[in-house]
Amino acid sequence: MALVVQKYGGTSVGDAERIKNVASRVIRTKQQGNKVVVVVSAMAGETDKLIRLAHQITSAPDEREMDVLLSTGEQVSIALLAMTLKSMGFDARSYMGFQIKIVTDSAFGKARITGIESERILDDLKADRIVVVAGFQGADESDNITTLGRGGSDTTAVAVAAALKADLCEIYTDVDGVYTTDPNICPTARKLSKISYDEMLEMASLGAKVLQIRSVEFAKKYDVPIHVRSSFNDNPGTIVQKEDTEMEQVVVSGVTYNKNEAKIEVMHVPDVPGMAAKMFEPIADANIVVDMIIQTSSAEKGFADVAFTVPKSDFTKALEIVKDSVREVGGKEVLTDENIAKVSIVGVGMRSHSKVAAKMFLALAKEGVNIHMISTSEIKISCIINSKYTELAVRALHDAFELDKPLVAEEK
Numbered sequence: 016m017a018l019v020v021q022k023y024g025g026t027s028v029g030d031a032e033r034i035k036n037v038a039s040r041v042i043r044t045k046q047q048g049n050k051v052v053v054v055v056s057a058m059a060g061e062t063d064k065l066i067r068l069a070h071q072i073t074s075a076p077d078e079r080e081m082d083v084l085l086s087t088g089e090q091v092s093i094a095l096l097a098m099t100l101k102s103m104g105f106d107a108r109s110y111m112g113f114q115i116k117i118v119t120d121s122a123f124g125k126a127r128i129t130g131i132e133s134e135r136i137l138d139d140l141k142a143d144r145i146v147v148v149a150g151f152q153g154a155d156e157s158d159n160i161t162t163l164g165r166g167g168s169d170t171t172a173v174a175v176a177a178a179l180k181a182d183l184c185e186i187y188t189d190v191d192g193v194y195t196t197d198p199n200i201c202p203t204a205r206k207l208s209k210i211s212y213d214e215m216l217e218m219a220s221l222g223a224k225v226l227q228i229r230s231v232e233f234a235k236k237y238d239v240p241i242h243v244r245s246s247f248n249d250n251p252g253t254i255v256q257k258e259d260t261e262m263e264q265v266v267v268s269g270v271t272y273n274k275n276e277a278k279i280e281v282m283h284v285p286d287v288p289g290m291a292a293k294m295f296e297p298i299a300d301a302n303i304v305v306d307m308i309i310q311t312s313s314a315e316k317g318f319a320d321v322a323f324t325v326p327k328s329d330f331t332k333a334l335e336i337v338k339d340s341v342r343e344v345g346g347k348e349v350l351t352d353e354n355i356a357k358v359s360i361v362g363v364g365m366r367s368h369s370k371v372a373a374k375m376f377l378a379l380a381k382e383g384v385n386i387h388m389i390s391t392s393e394i395k396i397s398c399i400i401n402s403k404y405t406e407l408a409v410r411a412l413h414d415a416f417e418l419d420k421p422l423v424a425e426e427k
Contacts (some may be wrong), residue, residue, distance in 0.1 A: 017182040018050045018140070022150065022172035025059035026189040027246035028092045037246060038099040040187075041145060045105065050140045052179065054150045054172040055096055057088025078123035082152075082162045086111070089149035089168075097147045108139055109147040112160070117153035117171065119161045122302050126161035127229070128153060128170065131178035148175060166227030173230040177237035184234070184241050186226065191245035192253035193218070193225050195418040196270040200406050203419035207268065208251075211258035214268050214361050217395045221271040221359040231255065258363055266371060267362040267416040272405050274356045276306060277330040278388070279337055280322040283313050283347035293344055294321065297336045303329040307357075307390045307399065322388065324399065327353065355387065356405040359397040360412055366393050378415035384408050 021041060028034050037053075045051050065084050069076040076084075093109035100107035115135055119126035139146045150168025153161050163170050169186060176184035191206065193215070198204040210218075212235035219228040225243055234241050234255060244252035284290055291310070298305060308323040325333045334351065341349055358379075365371050375396055379386060384407065388399035400408055413419070 016048050016050065018052075018179060019044055019183050019185060020052045020054065020172055020176040020179065020181045021185045021187060022054040022168055023056065023246055024168065024186075024188045025056045025061070027187055028055055028096065029059040031095070033246075034092070034095050034099055037187075038096060038103055040246065041096075041100065042103060042105055045145060052136060052140070052146045052148060052175060052181070053096065054148045054168055054175060055089060055092045056150050056168040058092050061088040061091070079159060082123045082126075083160050085162050086149070086152045086160050089151055093147045093149045100145055100147070105145055106143065107145040107147055109149070110135070111149045112152035112171070113154035113158065115148065117174070119153035119155055119163070121155040121157070121159065121161065123159075123161055125164040125302060126153060126155070128163070128174045128233075131174055133175075133178045136175070136179065163229070164227075166224075166230070169227040169230035170233060173233040173237075173239055173241065176239045177233055181239065184239050186230075186241055186243050187246035188225065188243065189245065189247070190225060190243075191248060191250045192243050193223070193255070193269070195268065196409055196413050197272070200272075200409050201270075201413045204413065205419055205421075207253050209254040209256060210268060211363055212255060213258060213394055214363055215255045217359070217361045217392070218269055218271050221273055221357065221361065221395065221397060223269070223271045226255070265362055266364040266368045267360045267418065268364075269361050270358065270409050270412045270416075270418065271361065272356055272358045272409050274402055274405060275327045276324045276355060276357055276399075277327050278322060278324050278352040278355050278399065279330075279334060280320065280350040280352075281337060281341055281346050282320050282350065283315065283318045284321060284341070284344055286312070286317055286319040290319075290344060291321070294337070294340050295323075297340055298325075298333055301329075301332060301336060303333050303336075307388050307397065309388050309390075324355070324357070324388070354402045355399050356402040356408075357397050357399055358405065358408045358412065359395050360416065361395045363394050365395070372396055374415060375412060378411045379408055382407050382411045384411070 023037050097107040097109040118130040136146050150171040193207050194204040196204045216231045241255040306324045310321045384404045386398045390397045
């Protein structure tokens with residue numbers, strides 16, 4: 016007997032018929048002798064509908080009340096799934112995040128899970144019930160309802176799996192695994208049978224929408240194997256797991272892109288110790304995640320230009336903060352660009368293979384794609400380019416690293 020946590024996304028529970036399909040899959044897992052906990056997202060489109068409704072009331076909804084509103088989407092889907100399971104002869108019980116409870120900090124809209132009180136779930140499992148948990152939400156120490164941000168149901172599922180010491184966490188979605196790149200852009204994209212936590216972390220942070228980054232962080236920290244599968248077929252998916260020697264032989268595992276970033280460039284700031292801290296501390300205090308940062312010498316000695324990227328959803332807030340900081344530190348002007356995209360290559364094999372960066376830059380240059388910013392880590396290289404070249408760049412990189420071919424070790 017195994018303990019399995021299954022997560023179903025919004026498209027998987029998009030209507031009554033799909034909810035019945037999910038219930039059948041859950042029951043099949045239960046009948047195989049497993050204990051099952053199901054984490055469910057809001058029905059497809061419901062969260063966006065609630066956001067639009069809030070903005071019809073006010074252009075700047077209160078963040079606490081926004082979380083109260085958005086948490087109702089999952090309440091509908093967990094109740095419907097529990098009803099369906101009961102109508103099919105299986106005892107089930109649904110829970111909102113605050114009922115379990117899933118404890119978070121108080122960063123409304125992007126809260127982080129700090130703990131899970133698992134006793135209630137374990138009691139139901141002992142009573143042979145199927146437990147249905149609302150994804151995407153929790154409650155802070157003051158019992159305020161919080162939400163975890165887009166894709167937060169993935170994080171809920173893996174965190175619950177970690178808290179319960181589950182044998183497996185299955186993430187069911189509308190795709191049947193992790194691909195070498197977006198198949199909608201590159202038809203030759205190939206499904207990966209397995210991928211390391213580190214590679215998946217990079218791909219999630221760089222724009223791959225299969226898994227939310229914090230869910231992978233939890234999985235890596237607590238060694239929770241994740242099986243990414245489709246809820247619309249029984250095909251094997253992609254296992255996200257510890258790195259093995261076979262993975263190290265592959266130089267590049269995937270190409271990702273992200274069009275949801277904007278660039279802010281602060282010109283002519285004094286090049287003195289502590290200046291960067293003065294600029295970025297207020298941004299951090301606003302819970303805005305800064306991605307790429309590049310500092311270059313200004314035309315005038317003793318000054319520097321600083322460029323960085325932030326999520327488009329935080330662009331307006333970040334720009335206001337930066338303008339206040341620039342006045343304080345004595346910068347000249349602030350330039351912005353919202354028409355950018357980040358394209359990246361990821362692979363654990365990059366640690367031990369040379370010439371990867373040169374190959375990437377050459378592939379982009381051959382297609383006339385200009386690079387504005389570059390950042391690297393041990394297992395990824397990212398470039399900021401003009402957003403209109405995104406699809407072209409993705410296909411060029413996928414071809415350059417021959418990701419359509421079966422995995423083989425590349426010559427150093």
